[in-house]
Amino acid sequence: MLRAELLEVYGLDPVSFEVAGGECLAVQGPSGSGKTVLLRALADLDPVAGRIFLDGAERNGFSGPEWRKRVRYAAAEPGWWGETPREHFSQGEGLDQLVTTLGLKTIQLDQGLSRLSTGERQRMALVRAMIDAPSVLLLDEPTGALDAKATAQAERVIARQLKKGRAVILVSHDPAQIRRLATRKLTISGGRARMGRA
């Protein structure tokens, strides 16, 4: 589904890999090793050399916005521009269900963002990333601010996305989570990326 060829991400040797539909590829490595810049490069948020393909079509064949509607990056610290979570959703179909599956209440969609906890905002950001069904999800520590129960709920939602045929690239510091969700992992260390089994 998503293939990177000789991607020249800042601080890393050129990296090539592929992730199939329905597959979760984990990315792990120490803080500052380049995991986030790799995900940002895949989402075309930073200019990098190298080629990226989605279902065989090269990134340059899409406009930036079209590419990012298909290849969706969810940041570890999500940004917000409106007063309430609902202002951040362009479509309402399936919204309530996704919100409740993640352990949130639908009434929270209309509450001020400042009244939500960090974990609740992170789950809202996960909903925002998934709601319009992108082909590839690039999740940067999506459960970093969540407790055990909320983490399990988030993992179930991610697993459901995989069952729907979406590809997921997951940055995580939790080896157990990587084993639960991913089949392979890309370990980044010392400026080099090495593929292995999860």
Place this chain on the structure above:
Amino acid sequence: MTQSSYIALTYWDMAMAASLILINGLLSFAFRLGLERTLLVAALRMTIQLMAVGFVLKFIFAQTSPLWTIGLGLIMVLFAAREATARQTRRYKGWWAYGLGSATLLFVGLLGVLFGVGVLIGPDPWYTPRLVLPILGMILGNTLNGISLSLETLTMAAQRERASIEARIALGATRFEALSVVIRQSLKTGMMPIVNAMAATGIVSLPGMMTGQILAGVDPVEATKYQVLITFLIAGGTALGAFVAVLGGARLLTDDRHRLRLDRLEKSLR
């Protein structure tokens, strides 16, 4: 409509007025503000610059060639562009730091003068420097203020709101959708001074140009008509200048793939 009440000043009158700067100097000395030298330099600069421009304008007003008017107008645009971007906290790297301001001011100044002088006042000849240059100066002076405030807001807000702008970009927004909140803030900031000035004009303050015309013996009603015309020209110029600069600035802050490019900014050395 000029009346015969104009009273010419002598150089002795100017020297007497200059003695008032001593008040500033004494205050600085008494409260140890350390501004004595700066005050002296600023007062000298103001006097020399104004005297110089007075002689330059006298020379150009005496010419009959449009080239002199256009030449001085272009010099005014270039200096205004430098001032528009000189005190930005973060400014665009390379040529664009200057190019955005000068292109915008050239566009707005040209439109303002064509409309104000060419269409509304309609002097003969069209390039009459006594009308073109002061009106261009007033448009440029106010527009550069609007451009400067708008661009400062745009670049600072883009830096501060980076996370929310990139969140929108990551969700598939175009560059202008992603920057819409920041663009609105910037336009509002750029237009605020002229809106405030229009609201206060006539009650809180008498504009400098109108006061000058009245002092020169022009009928106050006639002076008011000119002031209203100029104020609308300035308001339109400021709005147009802020709009062009903010859209241009937003475009420069992003690239063709609609990515936010804060790396195109650098901290000003000032």
